[in-house]
Amino acid sequence: MNFSEHFLHFIWKFRLYKTLDLFCVAGEQLRILNPGISNTDAGPDFNQAKLSIGGTYWIGDVEIHLKSSDWLVHGHQQDPAYDAVILHVVHEHDQPIYRKDGSQIPVLVLKNLYPEHLLDHYHQLVNSIHKFPCEKQIGEIEAVVVNGFLSRMMVERLEQKSALVLDKLSRLTGDWESAFYCFMAKSFGFKVNEIPFELLASALPLQVLRKHLDHPLQVEALVFGQAGFLSGSFKDEYPRKLKKEYAFLKKKYGLKPIGVGAWRFLRMRPQNFPTLRLAQFSALVLKSDRLFSKILEIEELSDLIKLLAELPVNPYWIKHYHFQKETKEVKLQLGISSVHHLIINAICLFLFSYGKYADQPQLISRAIKFLELIPPENNTIIGWYKSSGLIVESAFFSQAVLQLNKYYCAQKKCLNCGIGIKILNK
Structure with a gap:
């Protein structure tokens, strides 16, 4: 058998x-x-x-x-x-x-x-050598079936990630602002530098940064210093000032920086370098005290985008991609796709999680609404499904596709998938 x-x-x-x-x-x-x-x-x-x-x-x-x-x-x-x-x-x-x-x-x-055809269809799916089991059949399934199951996948994804939020919250003694700060930092890593940004948030508590929000140079010194970028000697005035500030603050708070070797620069455009991302992250911290509380009050996606797209980034980074390494002029602000990434992976997740936690269904609905308004993400996996005839109209569905692929398609769990069941019964 x-x-x-x-x-x-x-x-x-x-x-x-x-x-x-x-x-x-x-x-x-x-x-x-x-x-x-x-x-x-x-x-x-x-x-x-x-x-x-x-x-x-x-x-x-x-x-x-x-x-x-x-x-x-x-x-x-x-x-x-x-x-x-x-x-x-x-x-x-x-x-x-x-x-x-x-x-x-x-x-x-x-x-x-x-019926024998059930076993035949089952073998065709689980023994498929395609990019995902139903690559050749998914385009033939009725949209109502596909979209219905993808909606379930999106909720499942939010539920899974919400459990991670609540776990982090319990370890931070119920501090939603600090939990959000940690997840926002992780999202600033944009996959490639996700781990070092997560380590940075652990090494630099939000409570420390809050004490210096009136002093931009000190916030930037704390961020870059804890990220490990201020250990060398510098000719430029800006990094020299950061290093001086950081030396004092490091001793004051007993801080231990993460290793600079954790950050990845290879095969990246200057606007995606972690140094610029750290500058943008510093600017977001400076701009938004009690950031999560402010986000809970924002009802329109356009206002949320404006909050993230207009950051007071230090002008030093206009022509630098690293301390003392100049480059052609780059945009200091986050691009719209980066803003969408932060909204999808941090903000909508926390709206959903807090909505469930505080029994505020309007926040859950708002998270879903934002996901439905944001254009779909573009990556290799989503491209596979689109090439097979699947219509992915928004971030709601692109996130659902990622959940479907990781937990069902990649594991050949066609018998637990509403789309797979439909194919088996055809």
Whole structure:
């Protein structure tokens, strides 16, 4: 058998077998009134199933295996959680199975009870050598099915990331501003420098920066110093001033900088260099005391974009991409795609998370609205799906596609995917 138990779970859950004149191995007539609820925790595969076996009504658990003997292989005979199993569903019956009280568990053999095309379609998906399993079929599925499942993916993505927010919040003793500061810093890394920016936020608490918001040079000194960029000797006046300020502040607060080697410059345009990103991050800190509180009050996407796109970045960086290394003039402000990145990955996430935490559904709706208004992201993965005929109209759907690819397509979990199920049933 070149398929997994998950395929049998799929057949059982959606009743894709012949439903009339079903009989157990021992000859009892079987009527399936309710297949039960899929169990994602330890224990039998389906709970609260309702069956009629030999004319007797049963409510209990259903366990599914490729072979009956797998019951023993998996050690269920030693687990009291399986004493409530009322039906053993298998593809092949090779051994009778008994409960601890000596009673034999009824067995239903699924082999030959489901259409052959289901298994053929399943093999086509899970054995696909394409970029994702349904690359050749997804464009043929009705938009209502695809968009419905992608909407579920977007909510699932926000729920998963929200759990990370709440974990960070608990470690910061409930300080939403500090938690937001950490996630905003991470987002400023734009994937390539995500980790060093995250380390920087841990090494430079928001509480320290707040004490110096009236002194831009001190904030910039703290950011660049903790990032590890002020350890050398400098000719330019600006970095010399930063180094002097940082030496005093480092000693005052007992700070330990992260290693400068963590930052990546290779294969990047000057406007994406971490030094400019750090300058922009410093400017955002300076511009927005109690930034998260301000964001909670912003209702229009245009106002949010304006907040992030007009930062007081130090003019030194107009013609520098590193301290004492000049370049052609670059734009100091974040580009619109970078602004969108920050809104998608930090701001919308926190609106959603705080909305759930504080029971403010209007914030959840606002997060969804912003995602629907922002253009879709462009990257290799999203390009795969668009090339296959999928219409990705907004960041809401591009984020959903990323969730779909990572947790379903890449893991070949077609049987847990609404799109995959539709393809299997065609």
